[in-house]
Amino acid sequence: MLLNVAIWLGLGCGAGKDTGIDCTNPPTYTTWTQGFLDGKCQSCHATTAENRHGAPPNVAFDTETMTNEWKDRIEATILNKESMPPSGGITLEERILLEQWLECGE
Ligand code: HEC
Known part of the structure; x- marks a missing residue:
C-alpha cells in the first residue's frame, strides 16, 4: 500500500514531462x-x-501575457510540426532555449 502511494506520487512529479531538459539556468x-x-x-x-x-x-x-496564451501552439508549431516561421530558420540553439523556456522558464 505504502509502495503504491510512493509510485503514484513519483508519477505525479513530472513523469511524462520528463524530456531530459536541463533546467539549471x-x-x-x-x-x-x-x-x-x-x-x-x-x-x-x-x-x-x-x-x-x-x-x-x-x-x-x-x-508576455499574450505570448503565454500561445505557449502550447508555439511548442506545437516550432518544436513539433516545425511549421513556424513558414520559411524555417530556427537554429538548434534556439530550439534548446525555447524548450527550456517552455518547460522550466518564466
Ligand atoms: C512570414 C510570416 C510569419 C512568420 C515570420 C511567423 N508566422 Fe506564424 N503564422 C503565419 C501564418 C500565415 C499563419 C496562419 C497559417 C498557419 O497556421 O499555418 C501563422 C500561424 C501561426 C500560429 C497559429 C497556428 C497554430 O497552429 O496554432 C502560431 C502559434 C504561430 N504562427 C507561431 C509563430 C511563431 C512562434 C513564429 C516565430 C518563431 C512565427 N509564427 C513566425 C505567418 C508567420
Whole structure:
C-alpha cells in the first residue's frame, strides 16, 4: 500500500514531462524569449505588423501575457510540426532555449 502511494506520487512529479531538459539556468521571457519572438515571429504576428502575410489577427506576441496564451501552439508549431516561421530558420540553439523556456522558464 505504502509502495503504491510512493509510485503514484513519483508519477505525479513530472513523469511524462520528463524530456531530459536541463533546467539549471533557464531563459526567461525578458532575458531571451521576447527578443527571439521579435526577431523571428513579430514581422507577421505583431498587432502592429504592416503585412501579416496571412497570420491570424489573434495570434500576436506583443506582450508576455499574450505570448503565454500561445505557449502550447508555439511548442506545437516550432518544436513539433516545425511549421513556424513558414520559411524555417530556427537554429538548434534556439530550439534548446525555447524548450527550456517552455518547460522550466518564466
Ligand atoms: C512570414 C510570416 C510569419 C512568420 C515570420 C511567423 N508566422 Fe506564424 N503564422 C503565419 C501564418 C500565415 C499563419 C496562419 C497559417 C498557419 O497556421 O499555418 C501563422 C500561424 C501561426 C500560429 C497559429 C497556428 C497554430 O497552429 O496554432 C502560431 C502559434 C504561430 N504562427 C507561431 C509563430 C511563431 C512562434 C513564429 C516565430 C518563431 C512565427 N509564427 C513566425 C505567418 C508567420
